[in-house]
Amino acid sequence: MxxxxxxxxxxxxxxxxxxxxxxxxxxxxxxxxxxxxxxxxxxxxxxxxxxxxxxxxxxxxxxxxxxxxxxxxxxxxxxxxxxxxxxxxxxxxxxxxxxxxxxxxxxxxxxxxxxxxxxxxxxxxxxxxxxxxxxxxxxxxxxxxxxxxxxxxxxxxxxxxxxxxxxxxxxxxxxxxxxxSPIKSAGMAKPQVSAQSLSVPDGGKAAAQPAPVQRQVMASPEPMxxxxxxxxxxxxxxxxxxxxxxxETQMFVQAGAFSKFENANRVKASLAAVGGDVEVSQVLVNGQDFFRVRVGPVQDVARADQILENVIQAGYPAAKIIVEKGKG
Missing domain, CATH: 2.40.40.10 (RlpA-like domain)
Incomplete structure (x- = not known):
């Protein structure tokens, strides 16, 4: 880190x-x-x-x-x-x-x-x-x-x-x-390619063109x-x-968001002593209802930091400070 x-x-x-x-x-x-x-x-x-x-x-x-x-x-x-x-x-x-x-x-x-x-x-x-x-x-x-x-x-x-x-x-x-991982051929061995004439198999017929002359061909030395x-x-x-x-915006300390109201309400009760007003609000996220537990609104950063630490110490380490548009 x-x-x-x-x-x-x-x-x-x-x-x-x-x-x-x-x-x-x-x-x-x-x-x-x-x-x-x-x-x-x-x-x-x-x-x-x-x-x-x-x-x-x-x-x-x-x-x-x-x-x-x-x-x-x-x-x-x-x-x-x-x-x-x-x-x-x-x-x-x-x-x-x-x-x-x-x-x-x-x-x-x-x-x-x-x-x-x-x-x-x-x-x-x-x-x-x-x-x-x-x-x-x-x-x-x-x-x-x-x-x-x-x-x-x-x-x-x-x-x-x-x-x-x-x-x-x-x-x-x-x-x-x-x-x-470049592909290079400059340092690779150059394969030898050869060709030679073969006898016609039994029952076969030779091709009309002349038989090829035996030769050796070296692969291109140019690197690829x-x-x-x-x-x-x-x-x-x-x-x-x-x-x-x-x-205008407002600051809240959010302890978490829960799919069941009962769970959110239990968290709200457990945060009664952290300081500030604790509320449960319903919000729709990707078509699913969630119940957010928040403390606030909080007026300044120093106070929000203090409440956040209290919420974390109360057993909610994923708590965070949220900023959103004010009402009105």
Whole structure:
């Protein structure tokens, strides 16, 4: 495992959410991904990884190309600058990148700051954060562009970019295949091919053309090298920020979602002492009813962190902080 999460610097600002229309675009300077202090491209590899446990919580990396989640993002910087990321690249806090606990490495996501409406496409190439109440660790540059470097955390929406992530995967996997297993004949033994005339079998009839002259033919000395299939061009790192209108959001600590109301109600009763109002709400997910057990709404990140730890200690290690559009 790479690291322990960088703690938040201060409390959250105003609550906000994203509408999917009327975007204004601000373009910043673009740059390629490089080694810290070098002009050479970073050499990393594609990986998903096995399940792992941090601070009593299990995480299950997977190729989830439909991933969408809301929660709290943080950022990391100087203490990891120039060190390897989880997929073998080199972390540069002055480039835009991110760490995620379960998404494939690397993959592309869109991160939207729900407080100010800023949205940025980000390349995930590292594991983390491992604080219970965070879903994404941005590089310092990413936090600057999304506008939460000084406050340390932000309410965000993270959604994977399926097409870009698949193209990135295919490009890296095919590069490895072409490098590790080329088909070459230059170093192989040259087979000898010969031909000679044979006598006509009993009852047979000789062909009208002259019998071939016996000869030897050497195989071509030219090497044959397999050319890898050309993949769609993978998008380079972009520091383009789009800004959307925002509206109020609410934070909840969700202990879990259950298919039976009785189970949800028992969990609610067990959380009476964690602090805050505990509620059970019904939601339809992929045609199936679930009953969510949540504490809140919670007004600030510090309070949400405290309640989350209480819920985890009460026996619900998969609990998490949820951010959603406010009522009204």
């Amino acid at each position: 790479k690291k322990i999460f960088k703690p938040a610097h201060c409390a959250m600002g105003l609550m906000a959410a994203v509408f999917l229309s009327g975007c204004a675009e601000t373009t910043f300077l673009s740059s390629s991904i490089k080694h810290a202090g070098s002009d050479k491209p970073v050499a990393g590899h594609y990986k998903v990884g096995n399940p792992y446990q941090i601070q009593g919580v299990w995480y299950y990396p997977a190729e989830d190309f439909e991933y969408v989640e809301t929660g709290i993002a943080s950022w990391y910087g100087p203490q990891f600058h120039g060190k390897p990321t989880a997929n073998g690249e080199v972390f540069d806090m002055n480039q835009v990148s991110a760490a995620h606990r379960t998404l494939p490495l690397p993959s592309w996501v869109r991160v939207t700051n729900l407080e100010n409406g800023r949205s940025l496409e980000v390349r995930v190439n590292d594991r983390g954060p491992f604080a219970h109440g965070r879903i994404l660790d941005m590089s310092r540059r990413g936090a600057q562009l999304l506008g939460f470097e000084k406050q340390g955390t932000a309410r965000v929406k993270v959604e994977i970019l399926k097409d870009q992530s698949l193209a990135l995967k295919n490009s890296m996997v095919n590069q490895i295949a072409a490098k590790d 090298v397999q050319t890898p299939t050309r993949e769609p061009q993978v998008q380079a790192m972009s520091n383009t920020v789009r800004t959307f209108p925002v509206s």
